[in-house]
Amino acid sequence: MNGLSILPSYTDYFHLNDATTGLNNAAVWMGTILGIPLVQPVPDRYGRKKSILVATIITFLGIVLQAAAQNIAMFVVGRIIIGFGTCLSNVSAPPLLAELLPPRSRSYVLGISFSCFYVGGLLSAIVNYGSQNIPSTWAWRLPSLLQFIPSLIAVTLLQFIPESPRWLIANGHEEHAKEVLAVLGGGRSDDALVNAAVEMHDIKTTIAREAAAYPRSPWKELFSTPANLKRVGLLVLFGVMIETLGNFIVSYYLTRILSQAGITDTHRQTQINVIIQCWAFTVAVAGSFLLDVIGRRLQTMIGMVGMAVTLYMLGALIKVYGDSTDISKNYGILAIIFLFQGSYSFSITPMTSLYPTEICQYKLRAAGAAVFGGVDAGLGLLMSFTMSFAISDLGWRFYLINASWNVILTGLVFLFFVETKGLQLEEIALKFGDDFITEGYNVDSTSANSTNEGGGKLNKGQLTEHEVM
Known part of the structure; x- marks a missing residue:
């Protein structure tokens, strides 16, 4: 114009x-x-x-x-x-x-x-x-x-x-979400699939807690x-x-x-x-x-x-x-x-x-x-x-x-204004007082290489065989 x-x-x-x-x-x-x-x-x-x-x-x-x-x-x-x-x-x-x-x-x-x-x-x-x-x-x-x-x-x-893998998970398309996360993580190798499962676990945890905190x-x-x-x-x-x-x-x-x-x-x-x-x-x-x-x-x-x-x-x-x-x-x-x-x-x-x-x-x-x-x-x-x-x-x-x-x-x-530089989205939530997001698992800023929003660091042993596969 x-x-x-x-x-x-x-x-x-x-x-x-x-x-x-x-x-x-x-x-x-x-x-x-x-x-x-x-x-x-x-x-x-x-x-x-x-x-x-x-x-x-x-x-x-x-x-x-x-x-x-x-x-x-x-x-x-x-x-x-x-x-x-x-x-x-x-x-x-x-x-x-x-x-x-x-x-x-x-x-x-x-x-x-x-x-x-x-x-x-x-x-x-x-x-x-x-x-x-x-x-x-x-x-x-x-x-x-x-x-x-x-x-x-x-x-x-x-x-x-x-x-969006978060939208896919929130709407029940978990296998599709895991494939997207694996591709974003570098491919479809066994390590990529395991990492995708870890990331998907974090996302599911976050979405579940948000749903519980914001039910309406x-x-x-x-x-x-x-x-x-x-x-x-x-x-x-x-x-x-x-x-x-x-x-x-x-x-x-x-x-x-x-x-x-x-x-x-x-x-x-x-x-x-x-x-x-x-x-x-x-x-x-x-x-x-x-x-x-x-x-x-x-x-x-x-x-x-x-x-x-x-x-x-x-x-x-x-x-x-x-x-x-x-x-x-x-x-x-x-x-x-x-x-x-x-x-x-x-x-x-x-x-x-x-x-x-x-x-x-x-x-x-x-x-x-x-x-x-x-x-x-x-x-x-x-x-x-x-x-x-x-x-x-x-x-x-x-x-x-x-x-x-x-x-x-x-x-x-x-x-x-709230400063959000270098923070995971969960850590940004803490700046607003949403402590429920990270309750129960540790938020670690070193996880910044993750392809999803989840800041929680989980061990592969915490995942079930179904989640990994």
């Missing part, structure tokens, strides 16, 4: 103003909100893989409608359907990855997973840059249609990805204990942060910022959009690998301080030099935009898929993702409608207000 907004063929075709620009941007969030009721029951009942497949098909239908839009109504309906499918995939893929990955790689793989948001942004920016000279509505229809490529890739590759529906249990209420509070706080730290305006209203900075040439704006996506992806990948070095909490605060400082600078520079025709001053403002985007990409982007997945137990994971997604989508919808007017009416003052809000959010992160 950021790239389309730069194209005159798109804005002229729909005769966009502040209201209709906000509506087109907000449509995807409407779809996300409509999808919230399904994001817990579908992946929990039918599996993470099937949920992703359904989401991909839904998204493809929305893409076709958007590309074929004859008016704003048709465009908006297409975007709503895309938002519906995206919502379902966003709460299915991260749990699948988290439940397949060992702790040693969980942070950077999940971080890189969401960082690929910028790969999509980069491809979109490149396509928009190339299509800007098409002398017809295909200048914006082609970028819209090419959104189907990730859907096609997903459908093609999904058959080669295993289902995930939605009731999510609000039933102080530990779970703390989880909900963090999910809400993080969901608010995602949409209000300032990245929303860079993602959806880069054209407005560049115009306020004195950079109004369409060709130059599309170039900048391509470069900023490359920069953001590079920084996000670096941040993903540093999460287990710096720590989730500290890295988040470092990025938020950077965002607050750069937004203060951006507002001041636009105030003083926004109307300047001096190229050096214009590009000084652009440098601040890059520093802001780098701060967000370094800290928040890698955390987006990781943190909400880590802090919730298996039974609560999909429901927790729905809470996080609901807050994210609700704020996204609100911001879509209001940002266009706020940027137009407040001008440079808007960035100072946003920066001050970031200072408040940084304080809340300092006070309430």
Whole structure:
């Protein structure tokens, strides 16, 4: 949408103003909100893989409608359907990855997973840059249609990805789960099968204890204990942060910022959009690998301080030099935009898929993702409608207000965020007070090479012959 907004063929075709620009941007969030009721029951009942497949098909239908839009109504309906499918995939893929990955790689793989948001942004920016000279509505229809490529890739590759062993065990497919664990552990040798049996024993123990502690529906249990209420509070706080730290305006209203900075040439704006996506992806990948070095909490605060400082600078520079025709001053403002985007990409982007997945137990994971997604989508919808007017009416003052809000959010992160660096998921549960998870067996951090969530160290002699075979 950021790239389309730069194209005159798109804005002229729909005769966009502040209201209709906000509506087109907000449509995807409407779809996300409509999808919230399904994001817990579908992946929990039918599996993470099937949920992703359904989401991909839904998204493809929305893409076709958007590309074929004859008016704003048709465009908006297409975007709503895309938002519906995206919502379902966003709460299915991260749990699948988290439940397949060992702790040693969980942070950077999940971080890189969401960082690929910028790969999509980069491809979109490149396509928009190339299509800007098409002398017809295909200048914006082609970028819209090419959104189907990730859907096609997903459908093609999904058959080669295993289902979550935790979901398989929880739904009675233990032999399949053991095979998945063995393959993830290195193959189907006797040692791999024995190790898979040990891991499966840990998972069964964890699931049984969670079921005993949380016997009701995930939605009731999510609000039933102080530990779970703390989880909900963090999910809400993080969901608010995602949409209000300032990245929303860079993602959806880069054209407005560049115009306020004195950079109004369409060709130059599309170039900048391509470069900023490359920069953001590079920084996000670096941040993903540093999460287990710096720590989730500290890295988040470092990025938020950077965002607050750069937004203060951006507002001041636009105030003083926004109307300047001096190229050096214009590009000084652009440098601040890059520093802001780098701060967000370094800290928040890698955390987006990781943190909400880590802090919730298996039974609560999909429901927790729905809470996080609901807050994210609700704020996204609100911001879509209001940002266009706020940027137009407040001008440079808007960035100072946003920066001050970031200072408040940084304080809340300092006070309430739970550090999860290097911890097994059971050990994370202990940080919230869920002692029942590890009662009766020893949690050993040296088991970080395990491919499952279980932190308990069991001897092979503790397993029955049936469990090993």
